Amino acid sequence: MSDLLFPAEPTQRAIARELYALARDRPLLSPHGHVDPALLADDEPFPDPARLIIVPDHYLTRMLLSQGVPPADLGVPAVDGSPVETDGRAIWRRFAAHWHLFRGTPSRLWLERTFTDVFGVTTAFSAATADEIYDAIAEQLGRPEFRPRALFERFNIEVLATTESPLDDLSRHAKLAADGWGGPGGRVITTFRPDNVTDMEFDGWAENVARLGELTGEDTGSYPGYLAALASxxxxxxxxGATCTDHGHPTALTLNLTEAEAATLYQRGLDGTATPEDAEAFRAHMLLEYARMSIEDGLVMQLHPGSVRNHNRWLYGRHGRDVGGDIPQATEYLHALTPLLDAYGNDPRLRVVVYTLDEYTFTRELAPLAGGYAALYLGAPWWFLDAPEVLRRFREAVTETAGFYNTAGFVDDTRAFCSIPVRHDVARRIDAGFLARLVAEHRLPLDEAAETIVDLAYHLPKKVFKLGEQL
Structure with a gap:
């Protein structure tokens, strides 16, 4: 067993090994991520190593952009019609030439572990070995055991949640269900992400709302019809198969408006006269509407605030959304969430998992809130905070106030399918090390630490996200 990420202190390291062994082989639950469901619905061979590993991973492409390598040179699709590199080997070589940029980053850790654990490639990655590694991976991608569904089985994934807009026809999930992979209780399920019909500042919002009405047969020209369409x-x-919703708002603000006030804002949005303040107020109010709906239909809410979307306007104009142009901002939770918590925070029928890109709020706001309201749980560090150091700091910051059981377990939040087992393994190793320190300091008995690490790795996410076990 590798001692990767375990404490350097010998006593704690030995305990961490013992605890990690209990969690290592538990099935993976991926309740929040962005893998394309077509990958598993179609189950086609991956085209080449570059399109599998580099092109869809904005952790990788944004780093090279910061050093002057445009995403087009790495094969990232363009939305403005400009040409992009299509030669997988050329993309791979260009990436390898800049491998030094990733020294000390979690991206390097994940990628090296993907090479070794998924593809059995132990040669150190570099510009000199790029072709050798490319050929080794490409040869394996042609085998049946490296198709997406076969890898899903090999990765020991129990449930994988994808993320779709309300305007998605869910045809890929219908195919998965027909094949015995999807539907309620299925292995691949969807998540309801309504940002493009909730956020008036989303490009094409009014047109999206009209499409929502066409899809549901509801009159989205009126606010009550809009709510009915969302419920539908x-x-x-x-x-x-969905068990969750997801909301990627710029802030965590919630507001409890009257129906008349909300309808007025909604009409301004349709008329094209809404101000940025109107858009923020409408988003904030809709979080309460979604909480009300969740109490009725049982979907778990996930709130992912704090990202300034498409901050790199050039990147957005050339390549569109979700390609590495978003930047975290300071995010306030205590006052922002008060209207929602006043209305529903003590209702055990509601479950809200809150994430942050602002780790300074872990101790000051989020842990005390999760430790004081029945409806609130803390989501794992995500995106810019999913490095091993922050995963460790997260446990140190929140356990004192929220304990372990007001947290929701690990989410990988990835588009890079082959990195899923690696990311979960890193989280399990970090938790083993944290628990080992508690045991070594005589703050937690070993048998309770053993129970806790299994709960963190498996039982807690299964319960919180309603993937088969109930709280």
């Missing part, structure tokens, strides 16, 4: 799509998502 939530039922369609539940039928496709």
């Amino acid at each position: 799509r939530r039922q369609a998502f539940i039928a496709a």
